[in-house]
Amino acid sequence: MHARAYSGLCPLPSAGELKRWTAHAKGAAVAVSLEEVRKVALALPDTTEEPHHNFGSFRVRGKIFVTIPPGGELLHIFLPTEQRELALAMDPGFLEPVHWGSKVLGVRAKLPLARKATVLALVRQAYAFKAEKAPTGQRSGPRNTTKRRSAA
Numbered sequence: 001m002h003a004r005a006y007s008g009l010c011p012l013p014s015a016g017e018l019k020r021w022t023a024h025a026k027g028a029a030v031a032v033s034l035e036e037v038r039k040v041a042l043a044l045p046d047t048t049e050e051p052h053h054n055f056g057s058f059r060v061r062g063k064i065f066v067t068i069p070p071g072g073e074l075l076h077i078f079l080p081t082e083q084r085e086l087a088l089a090m091d092p093g094f095l096e097p098v099h100w101g102s103k104v105l106g107v108r109a110k111l112p113l114a115r116k117a118t119v120l121a122l123v124r125q126a127y128a129f130k131a132e133k134a135p136t137g138q139r140s141g142p143r144n145t146t147k148r149r150s151a152a
Contacts, residue, residue, distance in 0.1 A: 061134035
């Protein structure tokens with residue numbers, strides 16, 4: 001399949017938009033499965049699922065926006081600072097910071113406890129954040145792609 005160049009699809013949502021996306025899910029926690037996350041992530045343009053050390057990962061043109069630790073019950077979602085801090089403040093019951101040394105790079109979602117709408121919105125937001133940074137040309141070097149979905 002041929003990948004289509006990124007055309008600015010899916011701009012980063014504002015803090016207000018993220019709040020609205022998740023507000024309707026506040027009352028009822030509906031757990032999300034890894035398969036539901038995979039379905040949403042792979043439906044996004046230019047997304048691949050690839051290994052990342054002993055984790056799985058979803059990438060947009062080579063840039064990782066989600067990693068999947070072994071076990072399938074956690075998800076690391078890489079967000080910009082403002083959206084990450086908002087998500088952590090709104091849902092501390094199932095989100096916690098992902099630390100890399102002294103830096104916080106994203107949120108760790110505990111899928112069995114998570115609200116489905118929130119996690120899927122955060123995955124889309126992480127995709128948009130990384131898609132802005134990802135080069136639009138072909139990625140150089142070898143690929144170990146397990147699944148690929150290109151824009152039609």
